[in-house]
Amino acid sequence: MVPWLAGIVPFGLVIGVSAAQADIPAMAGWLTGPLIYAGSSQVATIGMLDAGAAPVIVVASALIINIRLIFYSATMARYWRGTPWWWRLAAAYLIVDPSVAVGLDGYQRLSRDRAHAHYFGGAVLLWVCWLAAIGAGATVGAGLPAWLHLEFVMPLYLVGAVVPKVTSPAQRRAILAAATVALLALSAPLQLGIALAIAAGVIAGLTAEPRR
Amino acid sequence: MSTWIVIVAVGLGSYLFRLSMVILTGRITMPAYLERASGLVAPAAFAALAAAGVAEACGGHGLTQAAAPLIAVAAAVIAVLRTGSPQAAILAGLPALWVATALLPS
Numbered sequence: 001m002v003p004w005l006a007g008i009v010p011f012g013l014v015i016g017v018s019a020a021q022a023d024i025p026a027m028a029g030w031l032t033g034p035l036i037y038a039g040s041s042q043v044a045t046i047g048m049l050d051a052g053a054a055p056v057i058v059v060a061s062a063l064i065i066n067i068r069l070i071f072y073s074a075t076m077a078r079y080w081r082g083t084p085w086w087w088r089l090a091a092a093y094l095i096v097d098p099s100v101a102v103g104l105d106g107y108q109r110l111s112r113d114r115a116h117a118h119y120f121g122g123a124v125l126l127w128v129c130w131l132a133a134i135g136a137g138a139t140v141g142a143g144l145p146a147w148l149h150l151e152f153v154m155p156l157y158l159v160g161a162v163v164p165k166v167t168s169p170a171q172r173r174a175i176l177a178a179a180t181v182a183l184l185a186l187s188a189p190l191q192l193g194i195a196l197a198i199a200a201g202v203i204a205g206l207t208a209e210p211r212r
Numbered sequence: 213m214s215t216w217i218v219i220v221a222v223g224l225g226s227y228l229f230r231l232s233m234v235i236l237t238g239r240i241t242m243p244a245y246l247e248r249a250s251g252l253v254a255p256a257a258f259a260a261l262a263a264a265g266v267a268e269a270c271g272g273h274g275l276t277q278a279a280a281p282l283i284a285v286a287a288a289v290i291a292v293l294r295t296g297s298p299q300a301a302i303l304a305g306l307p308a309l310w311v312a313t314a315l316l317p318s
Contacts (some may be wrong), residue, residue, distance in 0.1 A: 010299055022224050024215050040254050045222055047261055051268075055214045055221075062222040065257050066229055068243050073233035076268030076276040080234055095230040149309055150283065152304055155265030157290050158258045160301025163292040168266035170248075171255045179263040186267055194260050201256025 004098035004126065009133045011039050011157070016137020018154040024051035026138060033134045037127070038096050041168070043154065047074045048194060049092045061195045076119075079107045091116075094123035102126075138139065174205030276316045284309035 032042040048058040069182025106118030165171040178201030185193030269281040288305030
């Protein structure tokens with residue numbers, strides 16, 4: 001879990017800072033943490049609300065980004081058969097990229113009972129650190145001077161996240177197509193550009209040769 | 213008001229996604245192309261949001277000042293390629309933005 005925390009804490013801080021710079025209530029920005037609890041979707045929600053996108057477009061875009069959670073749900077479901085319903089309700093809430101990775105590792109190495117504890121412990125630790133990081137970022141980000149241009153921290157973070165992915169042909173196509181459409185559709189009504197760009201990116205990526 | 217509704221709606225939808233297969237387990241199989249597509253959504257969204265964010269930072273300034281965010285992005289890309297670390301983008305890009313903004317005539 002520790003390597004994951006080293007990766008997600010800076011992301012949480014950046015989301016907090018960008019929420020503090022955005023034109024939305026400070027509490028709303030932080031609440032994306034416990035309510036949405038998936039970084040990339042939180043970034044899209046905060047960014048599109050800040051840009052004044054239509055509510056329906058924001059919800060649709062953020063949920064499209066989170067479709068992967070359905071696959072994670074399917075992945076974990078096979079290990080959670082026979083657990084109490086309340087346990088499954090809570091465990092499902094904690095499903096997100098790092099908790100699934102850590103959880104799967106446990107289910108492959110440990111006995112079923114210990115693996116459940118391994119998943120839950122790691123996932124709760126992740127949850128606490130994530131919310132604390134967003135809160136810290138929002139608190140610090142709100143008090144810093146304008147010349148620091150903290151509104152540019154999120155674009156830079158995203159650049160850093162995207163650049164290493166260009167080595168995969170499918171992801172490279174997705175990234176180039178999405179960035180191009182986002183720029184072309186900058187003045188699209190209702191901030192529809194981001195949604196169009198995501199769709200274009202996914203379609204372009206699917207046209208690449210499937211990896212075997 | 214709509215800000216809160218949007219956040220609650222995205223949160224609720226995301227929770228239903230998380231819960232969906234845990235509840236429906238074994239009754240539905242997901243098509244493979246959808247699984248490939250879902251792996252492409254995050255990179256596409258990040259690229260789109262990054263491009264829009266950089267374009268927004270470039271807009272509303274004079275021609276020379278608009279170059280500052282582009283210089284910062286170039287510094288970020290080079291730093292990430294050199295170090296292999298995504299975090300290098302902010303560590304190199306933000307100071308580059310400060311220096312470029314200070315040096316470029318407005």
